[in-house]
Amino acid sequence: MGILVTGATGNIGKELIRLVIASNTNAQVFAAVRDIDKARKSFALLAGLKFRAFDYEEPNSFNSALSGIDIVFLLRPPHILNIKKYYVPLLDSLKKQGIKKVVLLSVQGAESSAIIPHRKIELLVLQYQFDSIFVRPSYFMQNLTTTLLADIKAHNAIVLPSKNAKFNWVDIVNVAEACAVYLTAFDKYKNRAFDITGNENYDFSYVVSRINAITGATIEYRPVSPIRFILFELKNKMKISLILVMCLLHFLPRLQGEPKKSDVYVRLFGREPNTIDSFIRANKILLSQHQD
Numbered sequence: 001m002g003i004l005v006t007g008a009t010g011n012i013g014k015e016l017i018r019l020v021i022a023s024n025t026n027a028q029v030f031a032a033v034r035d036i037d038k039a040r041k042s043f044a045l046l047a048g049l050k051f052r053a054f055d056y057e058e059p060n061s062f063n064s065a066l067s068g069i070d071i072v073f074l075l076r077p078p079h080i081l082n083i084k085k086y087y088v089p090l091l092d093s094l095k096k097q098g099i100k101k102v103v104l105l106s107v108q109g110a111e112s113s114a115i116i117p118h119r120k121i122e123l124l125v126l127q128y129q130f131d132s133i134f135v136r137p138s139y140f141m142q143n144l145t146t147t148l149l150a151d152i153k154a155h156n157a158i159v160l161p162s163k164n165a166k167f168n169w170v171d172i173v174n175v176a177e178a179c180a181v182y183l184t185a186f187d188k189y190k191n192r193a194f195d196i197t198g199n200e201n202y203d204f205s206y207v208v209s210r211i212n213a214i215t216g217a218t219i220e221y222r223p224v225s226p227i228r229f230i231l232f233e234l235k236n237k238m239k240i241s242l243i244l245v246m247c248l249l250h251f252l253p254r255l256q257g258e259p260k261k262s263d264v265y266v267r268l269f270g271r272e273p274n275t276i277d278s279f280i281r282a283n284k285i286l287l288s289q290h291q292d
Ligand SMILES: NC(=O)c1ccc[n+]([C@@H]2O[C@H](COP(=O)([O-])OP(=O)(O)OC[C@H]3O[C@@H](n4cnc5c(N)ncnc54)[C@H](OP(=O)(O)O)[C@@H]3O)[C@@H](O)[C@H]2O)c1
Pocket: 006, 007, 008, 009, 010, 011, 012, 013, 033, 034, 035, 054, 055, 056, 057, 075, 076, 077, 078, 105, 106, 107, 108, 137, 138, 139, 140, 141, 143
C-alpha cells in the first residue's frame, strides 16, 4: 500500500510521517513536497521514507506524485484560498489514478460554516465520492512557537484581535497521532469526521500568564481590534495573506462562544491529550527568549 502525505514538511505532516513509519506499517510512505532536496535533509534520519515532487499550485505535478498511491493525506496550505482552482484538478487526478481513500486535515467547526475554505474542500471530497476521513482539530498549541513567536521575540508581546475569546488548545502531536491511526487503519474509521481537541479552553490572557509563570518570561497579552492587528503586522512585514488568515482565526472565536471539547482522542488512545502547561514546559527556552 502506498500512502502519500502532503504538507509533509509542516507542523502535522512532519510528526505524522514520523509516527506512521514508527508504527511499522507495511505501507510505503511517500512525502509529497515542493523541494525534494530540502525535504531529504530534514527527514535524513527517517529510513524508508520516499519522496514525490508535488505542488498544490502546479497541476502538472499531480499525476506523477499520485502514481501507485492508495491513500492520500490532504490539507490546505494556509495561503491557498481559491479552493476550486486548486482542488478540482487535484481530485480529478486522484480519480484518474484510481485512488479511493482520502484523509483530510480540516478544522474544528468546519461543518457549520459555508465560507471557510476547509469546508469547501470537505464538500468537494464528498462530491467526488471518495471514501474519506475528515480530521477537525482545534487551535494548535504550536501557534505559540511558530506564527506568534516573532511578536514574542520582537515585542515581548502577543498581539491579537481575540479579546478574551476562549480557544481549545490542542497539541499537534496529538492531532498527528490520530491522523496516523486514520491513515493506517483507514477502513475502520472511513466516512466519518473526527474533532481532535485538547481538554482545555483558555483565553490568551490566561495562556500568557502560564507562559510567564512557567518560564519566568514577562510577555504581555495585548488585545487589539482587527484593524489595529492588520496595521501592526503590516509594520512587522508579515505577508498580507498570512495577516488575513491570522486575523480571521483569532477574531472569529469572539463571535462563536466557547469551543466544544471532544472525547475522540481519549477514546482512540485511552489517555488524556497533552496540556498547555506540558507544552509550555517542553518549549520553555524558546518561549522565554525575548530579544531586547
Ligand atoms: N494553526 C492552527 O491552529 C490550526 C488549527 C486547525 C487546523 N489548522 C489547519 O492546518 C493546516 C495547516 O497544517 P500545518 O500547520 O501542519 O501546516 P504548516 O505548518 O502551515 O505547513 C504548510 C505545509 O504545506 C506545504 N505547502 C505550502 N504550499 C504548498 C504548495 N503550494 N504545494 C504543496 N505543499 C505546500 C508546506 O510545504 P513547504 O515546506 O514547501 O513550504 C508545508 O509542508 C491548515 O489548513 C490550517 O487551517 C490549523
